Each structure stands twice: as structure tokens, then as C-alpha cells.
Amino acid sequence: MENRESMPCLELREVVKRFPGLIAVNHVSLKVETGKVFTLLGPSGCGKTTTLRLVAGLETLDEGDVLIDGKVVNDVPPYKRDCSTIFQTLALFPHMTVEQNIAYGLERRKVPRSEIRKRVGEMLELVELPGMEKRRPNQLSGGQRQRVALARSLVLKPKILLLDEPLASLDRKLRKEMQVELKRIQREVGITFLYVTHDQKEALAVSDTIAVMREGKLEQVGVPQEIYETPRTKFIADFMGAANILSGKVIASGHGKVQLETEGGLRIIALENRNRGGKVIAGISVHPELIELLPLDAGLEGENRFKGRIIEMIYQGDFIETKISLAPAGVLITAHVPSRLQTVTQFSPGEEVLVHWSPSSSNILLE
Amino acid sequence: MKPSNRTGIMGRIVARVLLALGYVFIWAPVIVLVLFSFSRNKFGLWWEGFTLQWYAELLTNAKVGQALQTSLIVAAVAVVVSTALGTLAAYGLYKYRFRGKKAVRIGLLLPIVMPPVVIGAALLAFFSKVIRIPLGYPSILIAHISFSVPLATFVILGRMARIDWSLEEASADLGADTLTTWRKIIVPLLLPGIIASAALIFPWSFDDVTVTFFVAGTGTMTLPLYIFSRIRAGPSPIINAIGMIFVALPTIGLVLWTMLQSRVSGKKR
Numbered sequence: 001m002e003n004r005e006s007m008p009c010l011e012l013r014e015v016v017k018r019f020p021g022l023i024a025v026n027h028v029s030l031k032v033e034t035g036k037v038f039t040l041l042g043p044s045g046c047g048k049t050t051t052l053r054l055v056a057g058l059e060t061l062d063e064g065d066v067l068i069d070g071k072v073v074n075d076v077p078p079y080k081r082d083c084s085t086i087f088q089t090l091a092l093f094p095h096m097t098v099e100q101n102i103a104y105g106l107e108r109r110k111v112p113r114s115e116i117r118k119r120v121g122e123m124l125e126l127v128e129l130p131g132m133e134k135r136r137p138n139q140l141s142g143g144q145r146q147r148v149a150l151a152r153s154l155v156l157k158p159k160i161l162l163l164d165e166p167l168a169s170l171d172r173k174l175r176k177e178m179q180v181e182l183k184r185i186q187r188e189v190g191i192t193f194l195y196v197t198h199d200q201k202e203a204l205a206v207s208d209t210i211a212v213m214r215e216g217k218l219e220q221v222g223v224p225q226e227i228y229e230t231p232r233t234k235f236i237a238d239f240m241g242a243a244n245i246l247s248g249k250v251i252a253s254g255h256g257k258v259q260l261e262t263e264g265g266l267r268i269i270a271l272e273n274r275n276r277g278g279k280v281i282a283g284i285s286v287h288p289e290l291i292e293l294l295p296l297d298a299g300l301e302g303e304n305r306f307k308g309r310i311i312e313m314i315y316q317g318d319f320i321e322t323k324i325s326l327a328p329a330g331v332l333i334t335a336h337v338p339s340r341l342q343t344v345t346q347f348s349p350g351e352e353v354l355v356h357w358s359p360s361s362s363n364i365l366l367e
Numbered sequence: 368m369k370p371s372n373r374t375g376i377m378g379r380i381v382a383r384v385l386l387a388l389g390y391v392f393i394w395a396p397v398i399v400l401v402l403f404s405f406s407r408n409k410f411g412l413w414w415e416g417f418t419l420q421w422y423a424e425l426l427t428n429a430k431v432g433q434a435l436q437t438s439l440i441v442a443a444v445a446v447v448v449s450t451a452l453g454t455l456a457a458y459g460l461y462k463y464r465f466r467g468k469k470a471v472r473i474g475l476l477l478p479i480v481m482p483p484v485v486i487g488a489a490l491l492a493f494f495s496k497v498i499r500i501p502l503g504y505p506s507i508l509i510a511h512i513s514f515s516v517p518l519a520t521f522v523i524l525g526r527m528a529r530i531d532w533s534l535e536e537a538s539a540d541l542g543a544d545t546l547t548t549w550r551k552i553i554v555p556l557l558l559p560g561i562i563a564s565a566a567l568i569f570p571w572s573f574d575d576v577t578v579t580f581f582v583a584g585t586g587t588m589t590l591p592l593y594i595f596s597r598i599r600a601g602p603s604p605i606i607n608a609i610g611m612i613f614v615a616l617p618t619i620g621l622v623l624w625t626m627l628q629s630r631v632s633g634k635k636r
Contacts, residue, residue, distance in 0.1 A: 078540050084541070105542050
């Protein structure tokens with residue numbers, strides 16, 4: 001028996017959307033809790049934007065159901081759904097002032113003039129653009145336009161805010177600022193966000209839950225820490241920028257551990273992953289900051305100790321990005337050596353070193 | 368024209384002469400027309416003394432007034448109907464995929480590229496034999512609309528390609544139904560295209576002789592048809608007077624427009 005509080009604000013059940021020649025959304029099911037930020041993350045063409053548009057009602061689905069607050073909205077047109085979209089192009093009406101843009105949705109609801117003026121003013125306060133009512137979109141900066149688009153949608157107090165790569169057109173510094181702004185506004189208003197982006201760093205910064213999409217399917221759903229630290233598949237590890245992805249097959253297991261052998265003959269130990277859902281272990285990934293470099297005389301006994309030669313060292317400020325080629329496989333490993341440590345160990349390119357990481361640092365990849 | 372120093376005096380003289388000749392050929396007929404509209408001579412062929420009698424006659428000549436009215440009504444209706452249909456056609460062509468789309472496009476292009484004589488003759492045969500449409504206002508209107516809609520469609524289609532269509536989706540997203548979105552967002556955004564087509568269609572329709580000649584029948588006269596029939600009877604200063612008005616009006620309009628433009632851009636600076 002579901003009580004009111006546990007009912008998800010948004011739910012998709014086995015949603016399918018086809019276009020000529022491809023299945024854009026392939027049996028996607030997900031639940032978004034009220035007041036949380038749920039992000040669809042993936043490369044271009046993975047179906048994340050189509051999924052968002054299905055929720056908005058801008059596309060009609062072929063199979064499955066979209067439920068907002070427990071009610072099926074499949075046949076409800078976009079102007080009757082209780083959600084609001086922030087478009088990638090922002091779509092501010094160029095022939096209207098800021099005030100008229102924000103008031104647009106309220107006018108459609110026949111809200112009285114005086115009430116509209118009040119709410120527009122409140123919104124502009126919230127997005128920190130007071131006094132901008134009479135400006136036109138082409139007189140605003142990129143960040144300001146963002147905020148107007150937000151105000152325009154939020155003033156309607158929708159159940160869900162749908163954001164389609166909202167920060168894509170901003171430069172790096174502005175993007176970082178706006179991420180913080182968005183989070184602040186979201187917390188303050190308490191509204192549910194469905195966020196779409198291809199930028200993994202943005203997803204990590206903004207989300208409560210991330211769903212990684214690939215070719216129309218959800219590949220992994222979890223909190224940002226899970227997606228970053230323990231990506232489930234090679235695709236996700238690669239997409240999140242995990243540097244060390246090693247393919248291999250399991251050759252032995254026991255005592256809660258598994259041993260894999262890569263094509264190049266490296267024997268890697270990882271901790272056993274019990275909930276594999278019947279999938280096969282295809283390799284492991286290790287984060288560069290979890291790899292330790294030791295002098296050769298530290299010895300090869302022990303788990304996950306490999307001999308290698310330093311190919312390159314690139315100073316990055318607080319760490320040194322070090323590329324090592326492992327013998328005998330010739331596999332390239334990237335390690336982040338803390339700068340402070342380097343002043344002690346003084347490794348240099350061309351030197352032979354010992355590469356080590358603990359079995360618990362081996363992240364199992366499935367396929 | 369600023370020829371480089373190396374061109375030499377000869378080159379500059381030749382260039383200036385050619386320019387002058389060009390202007391002469393363009394403007395001489397017009398100047399003659401304007402001058403002789405004030406001449407007392409009955410045929411408007413040589414100067415006999417200044418008079419405004421021909422303009423006075425214009426004002427009292429019922430036929431001219433009637434023809435002018437007809438032309439204005441036809442042009443106005445053609446503009447309104449064609450821009451409306453053209454907008455819808457452009458929207459359909461731009462946004463929807465359907466069978467026979469290419470055929471529709473080619474079909475729309477035809478009236479623009481076919482010789483007006485061919486169109487005129489074909490329409491006459493069509494109105495007399497295939498569908499009985501009375502020759503007069505109905506046939507003229509249909510003919511003018513037929514060759515104006517394609518024009519409006521393509522002009523507005525060009526405008527459609529330059530619009531951010533997520534604006535239409537945003538309007539729907541914010542709660543506007545289709546009609547409201549059209550009223551408040553799509554039409555205002557398309558307005559430059561609509562005005563441009565109106566600006567093209569009005570003179571085209573007003574000025575048209577060939578097609579109108581075929582389909583007008585006996586009872587109805589547009590201004591160009593009137594002028595045409597009068598000219599056949601021999602040159603007349605009334606024609607000059609009409610011509611003078613249609614030279615003066617656009618010229619004044621253009622001068623005012625340019626003055627307004629420089630005022631506006633001057634202010635902006």
C-alpha cells in the first residue's frame with residue numbers, strides 16, 4: 001500500500017518512443033522523488049532529451065505510461081500538464097519584455113493584472129534580477145537570460161521543472177556559477193527537477209540522482225558518488241572520465257575476491273561483486289588517485305603489484321598526472337601522484353617503478 | 368565611382384558618360400511624362416502652355432475613378448487572402464512531412480515561372496469551360512490570388528527558417544493553446560515576412576496587365592486595363608496625369624522613408 005508521501009512526483013513505466021529507423025527511448029522506467037534533482041546523463045543521441053520531451057508532452061509516446069503525481073498524463077497536451085520546460089535555446093520571446101515573458105504563463109491562466117505584477121516582481125527577486133522588467137532579451141547577458149527563463153517557468157509553480165541542457169550555451173565560469181544558483185533556487189523553492197545534460201561534471205555537481213542513458217536505455221541509476229566511484233559498465237566508466245579501464249575475464253575466485261586476467265596477461269584482484277544481475281564481469285576500472293607508485297625494491301609480492309616504466313609526468317598543480325606503461329602488457333595506466341609526495345619520492349620519466357592499488361579500489365565493470 | 372589614379376582622365380570621362388546615359392534612358396520617359404501632363408496640348412505630345420486641366424478631368428472622370436477603385440480593392444483582397452494562405456502553406460511545408468510534398472512545392476513554383484500570357488489564357492479557358500466562374504471581380508480575384516499565394520509562401524518560408532521554433536514549444540509549455548500561440552507568438556515573429564510579401568504582392572497585383580486582361584471580361588476595369596484601352600485610342604494627357612501621380616507618390620514615400628531611416632539611426636547613435 002503506497003502512502004501519499006512515498007508517491008513519486010514523476011514516474012515513467014516502460015516508455016517507448018520510436019522514430020523512423022531508430023528506437024529513441026527503449027523501455028525506460030524511472031521514478032523521481034518530490035523535491036529532488038534527477039539527472040539524465042549521456043552522450044548526444046542517447047535519448048535523454050526525447051525522454052524529457054515525452055514528460056513535457058512535446059512528443060507523444062508509442063508505448064508505456066508517464067505519470068505525474070500518480071496520474072497518467074499520456075494524452076494530456078503540453079499546455080495542460082503541470083510541468084514547465086527550460087529549453088536549451090532558452091526560448092525567451094524576443095518581441096516581449098522580461099516582464100511580459102515571465103507574465104506569459106500567468107496570463108494564460110487568467111491571473112488578474114495586479115497579482116501578475118506582484119508575482120513577476122517576486123520572481124525577479126528570487127533569481128536576483130530586480131528591476132529588469134522592461135528590458136528585452138536581446139539586452140541581457142547569457143546568465144541573465146538563463147535567470148529570466150527560470151523565472152518564467154518557476155512563476156507558474158509547476159510540479160516538475162524540466163531542464164534541457166540549460167547551461168550548454170554558457171562559458172565555463174558562468175556555467176559553474178549557474179550550477180550553484182540552480183541548486184540554491186531548487187532548494188529554496190523545493191521543486192522537483194528533471195535535468196538533462198551530457199556534461200558529467202555538471203551532473204555530479206547538480207544531481208541527487210543520476211541516470212546514465214545509452215542508446216535509449218538506462219544503464220545505471222544511482223547517487224553521484226555511486227556513478228563516479230563505482231560505474232557499472234565500461235561505457236559509463238569511460239563516459240565519466242575514469243582513466244584506467246582494463247578489460248579482462250575472471251579466472252579464479254574465492255574468499256570474497258575475484259582474479260581477472262587481461263589480454264596482456266595482467267592478473268588483477270578485485271573484491272567480489274554479489275549483485276551482478278546475471279551479467280558477466282568484463283573488466284575493472286581504477287581511479288587515478290587510488291593508484292600508488294612505489295620504488296621497485298618494494299617488491300612484487302602481494303595483490304595488484306605490477307612493474308612499469310614511467311612514460312610521462314604532467315604537472316597539474318596539486319597532483320602530477322603520471323602515465324606508466326605496465327610490463328609485460330604495455331598497458332597504459334594513469335596515476336595522480338600528489339605533488340607533496342613527489343617531492344619525497346622524486347620519480348622521473350623513463351624510470352622503472354612499482355604500480356599498486358588495493359583490491360577494494362578495483363571497480364568491477366559488467367557487460 | 369572612384370577609379371584609381373592609374374585609370375587616367377579618359378577612363379573617368381567614359382565612365383561618367385556611361386553613367387549619365389544610363390540615367391537618361393531610365394529617367395527621360397518619366398520626365399517627359401511628368402512634364403507633358405501639365406501641357407495644354409490635347410495629345411500630350413508637345414508643349415502648349417501650362418495647365419492643370421487634365422488633373423481636373425481626372426477628378427471628374429467616372430471611369431478612371433471606377434478603375435482605380437477596382438484595382439485597389441483587388442490588390443487589397445489579394446494581399447489579405449494571399450498572405451493568410453501563404454502563411455499557412457509555409458507553415459505546412461516547413462513543419463510537416465507528407466506524401467507529395469515535392470509535388471506541392473513544384474506546383475507552387477509554377478505560377479511564378481510561367482509566362483503571364485500562358486497563365487491568362489489558361490485561366491480564361493478554365494473559367495469559361497471547366498468551372499463556370501463569372502468574368503469580372505470573381506475571376507480577377509481568383510487569378511490574382513493564384514499567382515500571389517506562391518509568392519507569399521516562399522517569402523514567408525524564408526522567414527520560417529530563421530525563427531527559433533522552440534519559441535512555439537515554449538508557448539505551449541507555458542499553457543497557451545494552438546490559437547493563442549499563433550496569435551501571440553507565431554504571427555508576430557513571421558510579421559516581417561508577411562509584410563514583405565504584402566509589399567511584393569500589392570504592387571504586383573495593382574500593376575498586372577496581362578493576366579487581368581484575359582480574365583477581366585467586358586464589364587470590369589482595373590486601372591492598368593483602363594490605361595491600356597485609352598492608349599489604344601491614341602495618346603492622351605490624362606494618361607500622363609495618372610502616370611505623374613504614380614511617379615510622385617512612391618517618390619515622396621521613398622524620400623520620407625529615407626529621411627525617417629536616417630533620423631532613427633541618427634538617434635540610436
